[in-house]
Amino acid sequence: MPDALCEVRSHHRAGLFAARNIPDQDVSDPDRRPENPPHTIRLGLKMLTLGVATSHAPAILLPVDDWPRAYELMRGDVAQPLSAAQENAATNAAAKRRIDANLARLRSVIQEADPDVLIIIGDDQAEVFGSAFNPTLAVYCGTEVSGHTLPRFADQPGIDERIDMKCGAEFATALATGLVESSFDVAVMTELKPLSKPHGIGHAFTRPGRFLGIADMGIPIVPVFLNCYFNPLPTAARCYELGVAIREIADSRPERVAVLASGGLSHDPAGPRAGWIDCDLDNWVLNKLREGQGRELENLFTVDSGTYHGGTGEIRAWITAAGAFDTLPAEVVDYIPLHHAVTGLAFAYWQRPEQVNDQLAQQSAS
Numbered sequence: 588m589p590d591a592l593c594e595v596r597s598h599h600r601a602g603l604f605a606a607r608n609i610p611d612q613d614v615s616d617p618d619r620r621p622e623n624p625p626h627t628i629r630l631g632l633k634m635l636t637l638g639v640a641t642s643h644a645p646a647i648l649l650p651v652d653d654w655p656r657a658y659e660l661m662r663g664d665v666a667q668p669l670s671a672a673q674e675n676a677a678t679n680a681a682a683k684r685r686i687d688a689n690l691a692r693l694r695s696v697i698q699e700a701d702p703d704v705l706i707i708i709g710d711d712q713a714e715v716f717g718s719a720f721n722p723t724l725a726v727y728c729g730t731e732v733s734g735h736t737l738p739r740f741a742d743q744p745g746i747d748e749r750i751d752m753k754c755g756a757e758f759a760t761a762l763a764t765g766l767v768e769s770s771f772d773v774a775v776m777t778e779l780k781p782l783s784k785p786h787g788i789g790h791a792f793t794r795p796g797r798f799l800g801i802a803d804m805g806i807p808i809v810p811v812f813l814n815c816y817f818n819p820l821p822t823a824a825r826c827y828e829l830g831v832a833i834r835e836i837a838d839s840r841p842e843r844v845a846v847l848a849s850g851g852l853s854h855d856p857a858g859p860r861a862g863w864i865d866c867d868l869d870n871w872v873l874n875k876l877r878e879g880q881g882r883e884l885e886n887l888f889t890v891d892s893g894t895y896h897g898g899t900g901e902i903r904a905w906i907t908a909a910g911a912f913d914t915l916p917a918e919v920v921d922y923i924p925l926h927h928a929v930t931g932l933a934f935a936y937w938q939r940p941e942q943v944n945d946q947l948a949q950q951s952a953s
C-alpha cells in the first residue's frame with residue numbers, strides 16, 4: 588500500500604473525517620431536512636473501493652453430502668436436463684472445492700479493501716416483506732440485523748446458523764437521503780419487523796454475511812433491498828442507474844465503501860424451470876461485466892421471457908453493482924453451472940485500480 592494512502596487511512600482511523608462538518612441525518616423525521624445533504628458534500632475523495640458479486644444458493648453453505656437432499660427439495664417434480672445426470676458425488680466434491688476456493692478469494696479482496704461499510708444489494712423472497720408490503724427499493728438504516736442462513740434446512744441440526752451483523756446506520760441514512768434526492772423513492776427502515784417469516788433479515792444478506800466472513804470481520808453492512816422476484820419488477824436500466832447513484836453518493840462520503848451484489852445467476856428454485864440453467868445467458872452477462880460493458884445489460888429484462896423469471900431476476904443485483912463501477916472491467920472469478928445447486932453459480936469482483944487510490948491519497952494530502 589502506498590505511504591500516502593497509509594497516511595490517509597491512518598487519519599481516517601484517527602477520526603480526521605469525523606471532524607468534518609457532516610450534518611446528522613434523520614430521514615425518519617420528515618421535518619428535519621439537512622442544510623447540506625451528505626451527497627452534495629465533495630471531499631475530493633472517491634471512496635467506493637470494491638465491488639463483489641456472488642450467488643447465494645444454499646449449496647454454497649451446505650455440506651456437500653446434503654446437496655442431493657437440497658437438490659431434490661428445490662427441483663420438485665420438474666424433469667431435469669440430461670446434463671444433470673453427469674453430476675455425482677465426485678463431481679459435487681470437486682465443485683465444492685471450487686466454490687470454497689472462490690469464496691476464499693472474495694474474502695481476501697474484501698479483507699484487502701478493508702471497507703468501513705459494505706452495501707449489500709439483495710432481494711427479499713417473502714421473508715421480511717410480503718403481500719402486506721413489498722417495496723421495489725428499501726434501505727435499512729438501523730444499527731444491527733439478525734437472521735438465519737438456511738431457514739429451509741432449519742430442521743437439520745448443525746446446518747442452520749443464526750447470524751448477527753452490525754449495520755452502518757449513519758452511512759445508510761446518507762445513502763437513503765442521497766437516493767431520494769437522486770429521484771429514487773426508497774422505503775426507509777430503521778427497524779426490522781419481518782412481515783412474512785420470523786427469522787429476521789433474509790438469505791440474500793445472511794448467507795454472504797456468513798460465507799464471505801463479513802460478520803466475522805465485523806464490517807458494518809447496509810442492506811439495500813432490491814425487488815428481484817415479484818411483479819412489478821424494476822427494469823435493468825433502473826438498476827444500472829441505481830448503481831450509478833450509489834457510486835456518486837459513496838464517492839462523496841468519507842467512509843471506504845464496498846458494494847456486494849447478492850444473488851443469481853440463472854435459476855428458478857422450486858419453480859417451473861428448477862434445475863435448468865441458462866448458461867448462454869449467464870456467460871453473456873459475465874462477458875459483458877468482464878469487458879466493462881455492464882451498461883449493455885440495461886435491456887436484459889425488456890423481453891418477458893420465462894428464463895428471466897424466478898431467481899434469475901436476481902441478476903438485477905449484479906447490474907446494480909455494474910452501474911456502480913460503470914466501465915471498470917470485472918474480474919470474473921468463476922462460473923459453475925451446477926444442477927445440484929439449482930443455479931448458475933458465479934463469483935466476481937471490481938477493484939478500483941491502485942493508481943486511482945494514489946490519486947485519492949494525493950488529493951487528500953493537498
Ligand SMILES: [Fe+2]
Pocket residue numbers: 643712790791850851898901
Ligand atoms: Fe435468492
